[in-house]
Amino acid sequence: MTYLRNRDNCPLIRLNINDFSGQPGAFCMSYGFDNSQLIKSINSVGLINYPYIVKNRDQQIELITGFRRILALKELNVKEVSCFDLTDLDISPYEMLMLAVYDNLFIREFNIVEKSLIINMLSQLVKGKGLLNEVCSLININQKDYKLFLRINMLDETIKQFISRGVLHIKTVESLISMDKEDALLLSDWINKLKLSYSYQLQCVDYLNDISRINKTSICSILNDTFFTELLRDEKKNIPQKAREFMDHLRVKRNPEFSKYQKLFEKTVKNLNLPVNVRVQNPQFFESKGYRMEIDFDNGKTLRNTLMEITDIKYNLEALKDPWLNESDEI
Incomplete structure (x- = not known):
């Protein structure tokens, strides 16, 4: 943009601050910002970087750069502001846009x-x-x-605010765009309230889309389930705990067999009648291989005795296997 290399080409003029509406103009690209630091800066050292403007045929002011600076000056009750006037330079709208892009690009x-x-x-x-x-x-x-x-x-302004604050992952945003407006609004609100991580967000969207398709119901109907609304109101749980329970419940709703397999496995473990200091656990939702045994003991001798005891044939440890292999058993 050679036309801006020499500031003499751009006359510096004084304008009344009320000549600016305070609303974003055609070239404004600021969204979801906090202006407090800029206000402090201008209040301390004044306006360093002057806005650029053009005047239309009716001599109305169109702001090219400096929207946040104008808002800050209004907040500080400044009456006039110096601006570079591009009106007589015959600059195209594309060049004005690129000026605004570069004006922002190198500071944030x-x-x-x-x-x-x-x-x-x-x-x-x-x-x-x-x-x-x-x-x-x-x-x-x-x-x-x-x-x-x-x-x-x-997208709805509420969702765009979440996006600008970094609440929503770009892949989540892509999914929200294809959703019904009410579904997208409610889901983004849940993601915000539960502070779901990016990985949780992607899983959540997949689960909800699958449940919605399988049950032929809206995402709003799923999220308005009593379990979810009561979970959100539960003051005894913190946000991470609520997020985990939220995701766990979605997994079960998406894959009801998880609950069935859990009951089968718990029944098998109960029937073993293991010593009270021995516990057997399955991987969460059987999503990974392998099971876990925990033993409480006071010393090496009690550990050895417990290990010898549970290997006795009466405990039938061979009955422990993937629960879907036991589906013929009654729950």
């Missing part, structure tokens, strides 16, 4: 929603793939995700 990273804003603005100004690919690379968007980022801006 764009969040996912801001990248979506840029992609949507760009799609209206540029048709050639070359420039699209160049900008995608500039703001760290994989070209294959271009259409996804186009659609993110169409």
